[in-house]
Amino acid sequence: MIFQANLNEAFRSLASAKQRTALALIGIVIGIGSVIAMVSIGSMAQQEALRQFKELGTDVLTLEKDFLPDDDARAASTARGLNLNIVMGLPTAVPAVADVSPYTQGGGGDVFHMGKSLTQASLMGVTASFFAMNKLMIAEGRALSDLDSNSKFVVVGAQLASQITEHSGLPPTGQQIRMGDHVFTVAGTLAKASQAALRRFDPNTAIMVHITSALRLPGSEISLVNARVSGGISNDKAAADIQVHLSRQAGFPGVRISSPEELIKQMESQMRMYTLLLGAIGSISLVVGGVGVMNVMLVSVSERRREIGIRRALGARQSDIKGQFLIESVILALLGGLLGVVLGELAAWLVCRFANWQFDVSFAAIVLGVGVSTAIGVFFGIYPASQAARLDPIVALRAS
Amino acid sequence: MLSLQGIRKSYKIGPSEVEVLKGVSLDVASGDLLSISGPSGCGKSTLMNILGLLDRPTAGHYTIQGKPVAYDSDDELSNIRNRSIGFVFQQYHLLPKLTALENVTLPMVYRGASKALMLERGMRTLKLVGMDGRSHHKPSELSGGQQQRVAIARALAGSPQLILADEPTGALDARVGQDIMDLFLQLNSDQHITIAIITHDSHVARQCRRQAVMRDGELHE
Numbered sequence: 350m351i352f353q354a355n356l357n358e359a360f361r362s363l364a365s366a367k368q369r370t371a372l373a374l375i376g377i378v379i380g381i382g383s384v385i386a387m388v389s390i391g392s393m394a395q396q397e398a399l400r401q402f403k404e405l406g407t408d409v410l411t412l413e414k415d416f417l418p419d420d421d422a423r424a425a426s427t428a429r430g431l432n433l434n435i436v437m438g439l440p441t442a443v444p445a446v447a448d449v450s451p452y453t454q455g456g457g458g459d460v461f462h463m464g465k466s467l468t469q470a471s472l473m474g475v476t477a478s479f480f481a482m483n484k485l486m487i488a489e490g491r492a493l494s495d496l497d498s499n500s501k502f503v504v505v506g507a508q509l510a511s512q513i514t515e516h517s518g519l520p521p522t523g524q525q526i527r528m529g530d531h532v533f534t535v536a537g538t539l540a541k542a543s544q545a546a547l548r549r550f551d552p553n554t555a556i557m558v559h560i561t562s563a564l565r566l567p568g569s570e571i572s573l574v575n576a577r578v579s580g581g582i583s584n585d586k587a588a589a590d591i592q593v594h595l596s597r598q599a600g601f602p603g604v605r606i607s608s609p610e611e612l613i614k615q616m617e618s619q620m621r622m623y624t625l626l627l628g629a630i631g632s633i634s635l636v637v638g639g640v641g642v643m644n645v646m647l648v649s650v651s652e653r654r655r656e657i658g659i660r661r662a663l664g665a666r667q668s669d670i671k672g673q674f675l676i677e678s679v680i681l682a683l684l685g686g687l688l689g690v691v692l693g694e695l696a697a698w699l700v701c702r703f704a705n706w707q708f709d710v711s712f713a714a715i716v717l718g719v720g721v722s723t724a725i726g727v728f729f730g731i732y733p734a735s736q737a738a739r740l741d742p743i744v745a746l747r748a749s
Numbered sequence: 750m751l752s753l754q755g756i757r758k759s760y761k762i763g764p765s766e767v768e769v770l771k772g773v774s775l776d777v778a779s780g781d782l783l784s785i786s787g788p789s790g791c792g793k794s795t796l797m798n799i800l801g802l803l804d805r806p807t808a809g810h811y812t813i814q815g816k817p818v819a820y821d822s823d824d825e826l827s828n829i830r831n832r833s834i835g836f837v838f839q840q841y842h843l844l845p846k847l848t849a850l851e852n853v854t855l856p857m858v859y860r861g862a863s864k865a866l867m868l869e870r871g872m873r874t875l876k877l878v879g880m881d882g883r884s885h886h887k888p889s890e891l892s893g894g895q896q897q898r899v900a901i902a903r904a905l906a907g908s909p910q911l912i913l914a915d916e917p918t919g920a921l922d923a924r925v926g927q928d929i930m931d932l933f934l935q936l937n938s939d940q941h942i943t944i945a946i947i948t949h950d951s952h953v954a955r956q957c958r959r960q961a962v963m964r965d966g967e968l969h970e
């Protein structure tokens with residue numbers, strides 16, 4: 350009964366000082382909102398990354414030329430790129446490797462079709478295995494094969510393909526496009542590919558030529574090799590086998606091999622840093638919000654000294670007065686918390702829309718928001734409530 | 750029923766101690782209608798605060814129905830205030846956001862009474878003071894005399910042993926003040942309610958059966 354009376358009293362009191370209540374809420378709303386947004390966006394980003402990994406396969410190793418810290422050694426190794434024949438020989442020489450797909454990346458510029466500038470595109474040199482390795486689908490025409498060696502047939506990304514059609518009204522396959530001094534013939538187009546963080550290129554705006562043609566361009570070298578591990582063999586074992594084989598090849602620079610597990614770990618630790626940072630910002634605004642609640646409660650206590658005196662004269666115990674003000678501060682913080690949850694989820698939803706991620710309402714985040722705001726209400730409400738309870742009834746009754 | 754024995758109260762003002770009550774003894778019997786009057790500064794208010802358990806005496810004993818008051822427990826003092834004392838203040842001291850009925854039942858909230866009991870008792874006491882027709886009005890919608898009637902109903906609602914009224918007519922004009930006095934007289938004669946009125950108004954004091962006068966910290970009857 351006392352609880353219910355105190356609850357009614359709290360709502361009455363907060364409603365009668367609307368402006369003050371609203372201002373006190375802002376801090377809590379921003380604090381809880383940013384914590385909720387952070388937790389939701391963080392967990393969705395992680396899920397998105399995992400989804401991408403699963404899409405591209407967890408059995409694909411990435412080989413990169415190792416940059417040595419020493420300047421001379423680096424100069425020497427840059428001079429010698431990865432040798433295409435040695436890379437292509439990997440599946441034969443190392444049984445742990447099922448398939449390889451090296452590619453070159455670099456160069457690019459404005460693409461012209463029928464004399465009209467379309468868009469910026471990057472030029473990639475790829476092998477026939479590239480499309481399957483990267484889960485890229487052909488929309489029209491054909492993929493590149495090893496018969497396209499040294500030719501100027503290309504596969505273009507979805508965005509570029511649709512621009513060609515839009516601008517000329519012709520199907521892109523068979524069209525001639527120009528980039529710099531080179532004229533390429535479109536052999537096929539790619540279906541629109543989702544943005545995967547793991548791909549180090551954007552297939553939608555790429556022009557893909559056979560790697561043998563790309564390597565003939567000055568300064569061009571293999572930038573990255575994807576290697577699919579044979580079934581039943583662990584990624585670590587395959588990586589070790591590749592290292593042993595490559596170290597025996599004369600003139601082959603050192604390579605760094607990373608497995609998807611490592612990349613996931615790297616990403617997770619990056620995510621943790623990000624979460625920690627946002628968490629710190631959220632906590633600071635929560636403290637600020639809590640101080641706001643305390644401030645409002647102190648004002649409320651000093652404005653209602655006479656009321657406290659009357660209640661004490663009528664038989665309210667110190668604990669009753671304490672409870673009354675504590676309930677008020679918890680309700681204030683909880684109100685802010687609920688608004689913050691709504692705001693945070695809204696922010697997460699917006700981020701998801703722009704990033705094209707799947708949005709889920711995070712129930713853990715809601716529980717967290719409600720729990721944290723209640724705790725803030727109690728923590729920052731205890732001091733004003735104790736002050737109210739400790740007031741001398743005679744002094745309180747005399748207050749104007 | 751209520752008994753003060755050799756009550757002393759002194760305050761420290763700077764380095765010196767001022768004794769406001771110099772050994773006050775008083776017995777209030779059930780059904781008494783008592784006035785305590787005296788010039789301002791004589792210690793009336795201090796005596797009232799001690800009678801109402803809002804203040805602790807420096808020395809002396811206070812027993813209520815034979816039981817000595819336990820001054821070491823604030824919760825116990827709150828309980829006695831809640832059950833044994835009904836306050837009526839000069840400035841009415843109603844809570845402005847509550848209706849007349851909610852104000853009247855407030856003391857019962859603090860003893861955990863049920864809603865039904867509070868409604869029943871609240872309406873009954875409002876009827877006793879002639880305010881049952883205004884039960885859902887806020888204090889700001891009532892005149893001074895009406896507010897004081899609601900305040901008296903609040904004091905009665907908890908059925909205390911003693912109604913302690915501090916200058917109950919002080920904020921009212923003479924006619925309305927007399928109405929309130931008439932209400933006290935009627936409650937005392939019809940309902941046998943024990944009432945102590947602290948006042949500096951000799952006209953009010955004269956209407957009480959028992960009259961005590963405070964002078965220089967001492968009580969004379």
